[in-house]
Amino acid sequence: MYRETQIINDAATLPSAEGELVINVGPQHPATHGVLHLVITLQGETIQKVEPHLGYIHRSIEKMCESLSYRQFIYVTSRMDYLSAHINNHGCVLCVEKGLQLEIPPRAQVIRVLMDELTRIASHELWWGAMAMDLGAFTPFFYAFRERETINDIMEETCGTRLTMNYMVPGGVMYDLHPNFQKRVKDFIQLFNNKIDEYDDLVTGNIIFQNRTKGVGVLSKEDAISFGCTGPVGRASGVHCDIRKLYPYEVYDNLSFDEIVETAGDSYARYLVRIKELRQSIRIIEQLIDNIPEGDFQAKTKAVLKLPRGEFYSRVETARGELGVFIVSEGATTPYRIKFRSPGFSNLSALDHMSRGSKIGDLMAIMGTLDLVIPDIDR
Amino acid sequence: MFSLEYITDSIQHWLYSTFNPTMALLLECLIIILLVTAFFGVLGLVLVLMERKVAARMQIRLGPNRVGPKGMLQTTADTIKLMMKEGLTPDGADKFLFNLAPFIVMIAAMLVLAPIAFAKGFQIWDINIGVLYVSAVSSVSVIGILMAGWASNNKYSLLGAMRSGAQIVSYELSAGLSIISIVVLSGSLQISEIIASQQTGWWLFRGHIPVIIAFVIFIIAVTAETNRAPFDLAEAESELTAGFHTEYSGMKFALFFLAEYINIFIVCAIGATLFLGGWMPLHIGHWKGFNHIMDYIPSSVWFLGKTFFLIFLIMWFRWTFPRLRVDQLLSLEWKYLLPISMFNLLLVTLIAIMGWHF
Numbered sequence: 001m002y003r004e005t006q007i008i009n010d011a012a013t014l015p016s017a018e019g020e021l022v023i024n025v026g027p028q029h030p031a032t033h034g035v036l037h038l039v040i041t042l043q044g045e046t047i048q049k050v051e052p053h054l055g056y057i058h059r060s061i062e063k064m065c066e067s068l069s070y071r072q073f074i075y076v077t078s079r080m081d082y083l084s085a086h087i088n089n090h091g092c093v094l095c096v097e098k099g100l101q102l103e104i105p106p107r108a109q110v111i112r113v114l115m116d117e118l119t120r121i122a123s124h125e126l127w128w129g130a131m132a133m134d135l136g137a138f139t140p141f142f143y144a145f146r147e148r149e150t151i152n153d154i155m156e157e158t159c160g161t162r163l164t165m166n167y168m169v170p171g172g173v174m175y176d177l178h179p180n181f182q183k184r185v186k187d188f189i190q191l192f193n194n195k196i197d198e199y200d201d202l203v204t205g206n207i208i209f210q211n212r213t214k215g216v217g218v219l220s221k222e223d224a225i226s227f228g229c230t231g232p233v234g235r236a237s238g239v240h241c242d243i244r245k246l247y248p249y250e251v252y253d254n255l256s257f258d259e260i261v262e263t264a265g266d267s268y269a270r271y272l273v274r275i276k277e278l279r280q281s282i283r284i285i286e287q288l289i290d291n292i293p294e295g296d297f298q299a300k301t302k303a304v305l306k307l308p309r310g311e312f313y314s315r316v317e318t319a320r321g322e323l324g325v326f327i328v329s330e331g332a333t334t335p336y337r338i339k340f341r342s343p344g345f346s347n348l349s350a351l352d353h354m355s356r357g358s359k360i361g362d363l364m365a366i367m368g369t370l371d372l373v374i375p376d377i378d379r
Numbered sequence: 380m381f382s383l384e385y386i387t388d389s390i391q392h393w394l395y396s397t398f399n400p401t402m403a404l405l406l407e408c409l410i411i412i413l414l415v416t417a418f419f420g421v422l423g424l425v426l427v428l429m430e431r432k433v434a435a436r437m438q439i440r441l442g443p444n445r446v447g448p449k450g451m452l453q454t455t456a457d458t459i460k461l462m463m464k465e466g467l468t469p470d471g472a473d474k475f476l477f478n479l480a481p482f483i484v485m486i487a488a489m490l491v492l493a494p495i496a497f498a499k500g501f502q503i504w505d506i507n508i509g510v511l512y513v514s515a516v517s518s519v520s521v522i523g524i525l526m527a528g529w530a531s532n533n534k535y536s537l538l539g540a541m542r543s544g545a546q547i548v549s550y551e552l553s554a555g556l557s558i559i560s561i562v563v564l565s566g567s568l569q570i571s572e573i574i575a576s577q578q579t580g581w582w583l584f585r586g587h588i589p590v591i592i593a594f595v596i597f598i599i600a601v602t603a604e605t606n607r608a609p610f611d612l613a614e615a616e617s618e619l620t621a622g623f624h625t626e627y628s629g630m631k632f633a634l635f636f637l638a639e640y641i642n643i644f645i646v647c648a649i650g651a652t653l654f655l656g657g658w659m660p661l662h663i664g665h666w667k668g669f670n671h672i673m674d675y676i677p678s679s680v681w682f683l684g685k686t687f688f689l690i691f692l693i694m695w696f697r698w699t700f701p702r703l704r705v706d707q708l709l710s711l712e713w714k715y716l717l718p719i720s721m722f723n724l725l726l727v728t729l730i731a732i733m734g735w736h737f
Contacts, residue, residue, distance in 0.1 A: 139698050
C-alpha cells in the first residue's frame with residue numbers, strides 16, 4: 001500500500017480522544033489550490049492540530065538539475081513556483097553569473113527588474129482572487145484575472161510565453177524588448193492604479209472580510225523568524241526580510257520603494273502587505289519604464305558554461321518570499337549539487353502553529369494569506 | 380382586465396356541476412398536483428438560468444450562451460445530464476435515510492407553496508393560519524438536511540449538516556419576529572387578508588421605519604435560512620467541499636439543488652406578500668390616474684415582479700460578499716438581529732395600537 005493511502009486510512013480509523021474528529025483536507029480539496037494534503041484534528045469546529053503531508057507533486061527538480069547544463073537547468077526552475085517563474089529564473093542566473101563573474105549590461109538589468117515586478121503583480125493578483133474565493137467571494141477572482149490577463153499579454157509579446165517565461169539567460173535576457181513594450185506597460189499602469197482602488201472597495205473595506213481575517217492566524221515576530229517565514233508572511237509579522245532592500249541585486253539599490261512591514265501578524269496584515277506591495281511594484285515600474293538604457297541586452301558568454309570549483313549562493317525576493325539558490329560546482333559543465341530554499345516550504349511549516357485553536361473557516365483564511373504554491377513546496 | 384380569477388372560477392364551477400363533490404375535489408387535487416409539479420420544474424430551470432446570468436453579469440463574463448437562444452436551454456440540458464447520471468449510494472451510508480433525505484427537503488418546499496397567493500384569486504389553499512403554516516412547514520427541511528448529513532457517513536457532510544441545523548434554527552427566530560410585526564399591523568394570519576390590508580399601500584411604505592427595519596432583518600434572515608451566501612456555511616465549498624450534499628449525485632443531488640432554489644422563491648414570495656403587498660398594484664395616495672394605470676397591469680405580473688426583485692437582491696448578496704465564519708454567523712443572529720427585532724416588534728405593536736401607520 002502506498003504511504004499516503006496508509007495515512008488516509010489511518011486518519012479514518014485511528015482511535016482519537018473523546019469528541020475528536022480527524023478529517024483529511026486534500027489532496028484534492030478546493031481550498032488547498034493544488035495537491036496539498038492536510039490531516040486536521042478537530043474538536044467540534046475548533047482545530048486541534050494541522051499536519052501537512054507533502055510529496056504529491058514532487059518531481060525531484062533538484063536532482064534533475066544535476067544532469068542539466070548551466071544554461072538548461074534554469075528552465076526547469078520555472079516549474080517550481082510557476083506564478084513567479086520569472087523570479088525563480090532570476091535567482092538561478094544570478095547564481096551562475098556569480099560563479100562566472102559576468103558583467104551584466106545595464107539594459108539587461110533593467111529589463112530583468114521590470115519583468116520581475118510585472119511577475120510580482122501578476123502573482124499577487126492571482127493570490128488576491130484566490131484568497132477572496134477561499135473566503136467565499138467569487139467575483140474578485142474574475143476581476144483579478146481581468147488585469148492579470150493584461151500582464152500575460154505583455155509577457156507573451158516579449159518573452160513568447162505567458163506563464164513560464166524562460167526569458168533569463170546567464171549574462172542577460174534572451175531577446176530584446178518588443179517595440180510595444182513601453183507603451184503597453186504604461187497603459188497597464190494607468191489602468192491598474194484605478195483597479196487597486198476597486199479592489200479596496202470590493203474586498204479590503206468589506207466588514208465581513210475584515211471580521212474573517214483580523215486577529216486570525218496570528219504569527220508573532222519571534223515565531224516568524226524561527227519558522228523561517230519570509231516574504232509578505234514574514235513582513236506582516238514585523239520581520240524586515242525584503243531581499244530587494246537587504247541584499248540588493250541588479251538595480252534595486254538605485255530605486256526608491258518602500259519595504260512594507262506590518263506588525264499585527266494576522267491574516268489581515270498579510271493581506272495588507274500584499275495589496276500595498278502591488279502599489280510599490282507599480283512605483284518601481286514607473287521609475288524604470290522611461291529610463292531603460294540603450295545597449296546590449298546580453299553579455300557575451302562562452303557557448304559551454306563551466307563554473308569554477310566551489311560553492312555559490314544567491315537569493316532573490318519572489319512574490320512569496322526569499323528564494324535561495326545554492327550550487328556546488330566541481331568545475332564540470334553540470335552542477336554537482338543544487339539546493340533551492342523555497343519560501344513556500346518555510347511558510348507552510350508555520351501553518352500548524354498559526355491555526356491551532358481557530359475554526360475550520362479560519363484555516364482557509366490562513367492558508368489563503370500564506371499564498372501557497374504547492375509545486376514550490378514539493379519541488 | 381385580465382385576471383386568473385375567471386379561469387380558476389370557471390374550472391371550479393364546471394367541475395362541481397359535472398361531477399359529484401367528492402369526485403370534483405379529487406380532480407381539483409389532481410390538477411393542483413400537476414400544476415405544482417410543472418411549476419417546480421419551470422421555476423427551477425428559470426431560477427438557475429437567472430442565477431447564472433446574474434452571476435456572469437457581475438463577474439464580467441457572458442454566462443451560458445451556447446445551448447438554445449442566448450443559452451436559455453442550458454439548464455434543461457443540465458437537468459437531462461443530471462437525470463442520466465447514476466445516483467450513487469456510498470458504501471457506509473445509511474441507505475434508507477440517505478435516499479429519503481432529498482425527498483423530505485423537496486416535499487417541505489412543495490408544501491409551503493400551498494398558501495401563497497400567486498395572483499388575485501389564484502391561491503391553492505387560503506388557510507386562516509397561512510403565515511404560521513409557512514413558518515412551521517419551512518422548518519421541516521432542516522430535518523432533511525440533518526438526515527442527509529448524518530446518513531452520508533462523511534465527516535464533511537456531518538459538519539455541514541450541523542452548521543445548517545444551528546443556522547436555520549437560529550435565523551428562523553428573527554425571520555418569525557419580522558413576520559409577526561406584519562401580522563400585528565394587518566391583524567390577521569391569513570395570507571389573503573394580509574394582502575387585502577395593503578389595498579391602500581404596501582406595509583413597507585405605511586409602517587414607518589420599524590417596518591423597514593423588519594424588512595431588512597427579514598431579508599437577512601431568509602438569506603441565512605435558505606443557506607445562501609454569505610451564509611452558505613452548510614455547503615461552504617472552500618471549507619467543506621459541498622457540505623451536506625457531498626455524497627449525492629445525479630437526480631438526488633438535483634432535488635437538493637432544486638429545493639434550494641424553490642426555497643428562495645418561497646421566502647421571496649412571502650417577503651413580497653407581507654411587505655410589498657403581494658399581487659396588489661402600486662397605489663400612491665390620491666393620484667387617481669396613476670392608480671388606474673397601475674390597476675391595468677395584471678396581478679400575477681405584480682406578484683412575480685416583486686418576488687423576482689427580491690430574488691435578484693439575494694443573488695446580488697451571493698456574488699458580492701465573502702462568507703461569514705460559523706461563530707460570527709451565530710453571534711450576528713443572537714447578539715444583534717434577535718434583540719433588534721424583539722425591540723422592533725414592540726415599536727410595531729405600539730404603532731399598530733396607536734394607529735400611527737398611514
